Amino acid sequence: MSATAPDHTIVILGAGYAGVPMAHHLLKRTPTSIAHVRVILVAPNDALFWNAASPRGFLPVDSAKSSANPKGTPGFGDDRLFYDLAPGFAKYNNESGAKRFEQLLGRATSLDPDRPTVDVTLLAGDGDGAVKKTIQYDTILIATGSDMADGMPFKIVPHGGTAETKAALASYRAQVEKASHIVVAGGGMTGVEVAGELGSVFGSKVVGGPAPAAPKSQQKEIVLVINEPLPLGAYSAKDSVRRTAANRLTALGVRIVNNSKVTASAARGGKTLLTLVGRDGQASTLETDVYIPAVGSTVNTQFLPERLLDTSSEGRRRVRTRTTLQAEGYDNIFVIGDAANLMAPSIKNVTEQLEVLAPNMQAYLSNWAATRGEGNTTHNGRVTASASAAAPLKEYSVNDTIVFAVSTGPAGGTGQMGSWKLLSYLIWLFKARFMGTENAQEYANGNRTFRNTKW
Ligand SMILES: Cc1cc2nc3c(=O)[nH]c(=O)nc-3n(C[C@H](O)[C@H](O)[C@H](O)COP(=O)(O)OP(=O)(O)OC[C@H]3O[C@@H](n4cnc5c(N)ncnc54)[C@H](O)[C@@H]3O)c2cc1C
Numbered sequence: 156m157s158a159t160a161p162d163h164t165i166v167i168l169g170a171g172y173a174g175v176p177m178a179h180h181l182l183k184r185t186p187t188s189i190a191h192v193r194v195i196l197v198a199p200n201d202a203l204f205w206n207a208a209s210p211r212g213f214l215p216v217d218s219a220k221s222s223a224n225p226k227g228t229p230g231f232g233d234d235r236l237f238y239d240l241a242p243g244f245a246k247y248n249n250e251s252g253a254k255r256f257e258q259l260l261g262r263a264t265s266l267d268p269d270r271p272t273v274d275v276t277l278l279a280g281d282g283d284g285a286v287k288k289t290i291q292y293d294t295i296l297i298a299t300g301s302d303m304a305d306g307m308p309f310k311i312v313p314h315g316g317t318a319e320t321k322a323a324l325a326s327y328r329a330q331v332e333k334a335s336h337i338v339v340a341g342g343g344m345t346g347v348e349v350a351g352e353l354g355s356v357f358g359s360k361v362v363g364g365p366a367p368a369a370p371k372s373q374q375k376e377i378v379l380v381i382n383e384p385l386p387l388g389a390y391s392a393k394d395s396v397r398r399t400a401a402n403r404l405t406a407l408g409v410r411i412v413n414n415s416k417v418t419a420s421a422a423r424g425g426k427t428l429l430t431l432v433g434r435d436g437q438a439s440t441l442e443t444d445v446y447i448p449a450v451g452s453t454v455n456t457q458f459l460p461e462r463l464l465d466t467s468s469e470g471r472r473r474v475r476t477r478t479t480l481q482a483e484g485y486d487n488i489f490v491i492g493d494a495a496n497l498m499a500p501s502i503k504n505v506t507e508q509l510e511v512l513a514p515n516m517q518a519y520l521s522n523w524a525a526t527r528g529e530g531n532t533t534h535n536g537r538v539t540a541s542a543s544a545a546a547p548l549k550e551y552s553v554n555d556t557i558v559f560a561v562s563t564g565p566a567g568g569t570g571q572m573g574s575w576k577l578l579s580y581l582i583w584l585f586k587a588r589f590m591g592t593e594n595a596q597e598y599a600n601g602n603r604t605f606r607n608t609k610w
Contacts, residue, residue: 161527163190163520166273166290168263169298169455170198170240171206171311172505172598173492176610177296179601180513182247182256189524195290196244196258197275199316202237203599207502208590209309210348211565212236212324213447214356215332227565227588229356230328233321235592243600259288260316263299263458268485271295274458278316294487294519296512297459297474301493301500304451309345327447334444335375338429340417341449342381343389344561347400348568349449350379350409355564358408367408377409378441380431382416390559396576399569400561403579407564412441420446456494463488465496479548480512489516498553506605511551522546562587 165181167174178196185192214230240258247256261277264287273295275288303309308323331337331353339350358367359374367374379386385397386404401411412431418438419430427446431439454473456464463482465475473496475483480495482488491508493500498508522545560570560582567579568587597603603610 160188160191161524162193163293163523164193164195164291165294165296166195166197166292167296167298168197168273169300169492169494170196170200170203170258171298171300171492172502173300173509174198174296174298175203175240175599176509176601176604177298177491177512177516178256179243180509180610181516182244183601184513184517185520190520191253192255192520194247194256195292196240196256197261197263197273197290198258198311199260199262199278200311200320201241201258201260202239202317203595204311204317204320205236205238205590205592205595206310208236208592208595209324210345210562211352211590212308213327213331213349214352215328225588227583229352229565231590231592233324235595236324237317237321238595238599240599259290261286261288265458266295266460268460268463268482268488271487292487293523294489294516296489296491296516297456297482297494298491299455299458299494301452301454303345303449304453305448307448309449310452327445330445336378336443337375337445337447338378338380338417338427338441338443339447339449340380340429341451342379342383342386342413343449344387344559346379346381346449347386347404347561347563349447350377350404351407351561351563351568353377354404354407354409355566361405361408361410364405364408367406369408374408378412378443379404379409380412380415380417380429380441382414382434384413386411387561390571391557392559392571393574393576396569396571399576399579400563403563403567403569415439417446417448417450420448452493452500454494470496478550478552479515480508480551481515481548486519489519497551501559502605503558504554507554508551509604510606511549515548518546518548560586562590 167178178194211231216230216232220228244256261275263273264276265274272289272291277286280286302313306313308320312320357375358369386400387397414434415431417429418432421428426442429441464472474490476490476495476497492505498504556573558572562568568582570577
């Protein structure tokens, strides 16, 4: 280590598909001749939640099939969904002797970009019993993503961290096991995938549909309520893809109630009473054993000052982000993933942004080290002419090509790339079998992203 390189504290908010690889990259790839980087990761989860596989996490785990069957396994337990972060980060503290990495288990509650500090509320008190901390940073990365509506455990639950998310999934698994009737609401990717997982294992005959594969003894009635004539309306998907999704679900034994919305749910004697309102305005009720809402999401930017947010209806209160992946007005605030307003929320987009953000943060750190002491950066990182002119950062260009893959259980699914409909075989091969979990441990350890195997 160079004795003269300055210290630089980088706070990363969020430990998802974006925050975890960036923390590793900064610790691994920042030359110590440029800066002695100290990374503080603030997030409620101490394990990477492989949430893309969470639809399979609502099913009871069949221990007879829980090994990684090469054809795919129904029902994922915690071992397939959560990947401890501490082992992967331990090496940064051991090697240097200094504490270069620290995780604070909690959530950012407010950020003052002009001081610049971030307030954090911890899930549990620290050694001194304090539950609130204020951290002074040099640079911050906002990677706080989004939560699913109703606090559903398709993401880390808003009322807790890893343990609470595991508990929420365990509760659903137990309810699903006992149920004879299950309603999933939402015609997006999440609703379709959950219904497909349930149908693959428990599907029962739908009027007009073929006989499903599930043995009679384990059949349950699975209903998917969607607010459009066909699922996947929100992705500009072709009609043929949407029809395939509907047909696959029906063949698995999922009954689709279309053109309807669940507008209310109420507990009633151990069951849940749902109110449905059709597009024609007609209301009806549906009683079920388990209700799984998979509708809507909230962007996790509540802790940010209003001036940093895109408050337009399209912006959805995401951070106003420049193509360099820096917040408007502040060079030392970087943004990535679902929290940034540049593109639609998806792992594909996170993956593409990582390829720009990682070199940009390195270039930024070099600039910071080079201009430090010359009096041409403000201490709070506000954009100044000379600082931003120092070295151009890469520009992220939004790739609007429609690409998505939706699994309907471990055996396959449907999807689209540009104007091409993807064959179920391809969905099975690249997604449905393992839902990406085959690489999750390496991802959590910082050795790879989806695209880059030498991260
Ligand atoms: C069920 C489901 C399946 C999906 N499947 C796919 C798929 O197959 N392909 C695809 O491309 N996309 C998929 N997506 C979308 C994908 O999950 C998101 O685009 C992706 O998670 C975004 O990653 P992120 O790191 O930006 O945010 P997130 O994954 O949301 O992670 C955010 C992190 O920030 C933490 N956090 C939240 N608030 C705070 C705070 N105030 N302070 C500190 N930390 C905070 C969270 O706990 C979490 O650690 C799916 C989404 C869902 C819900």
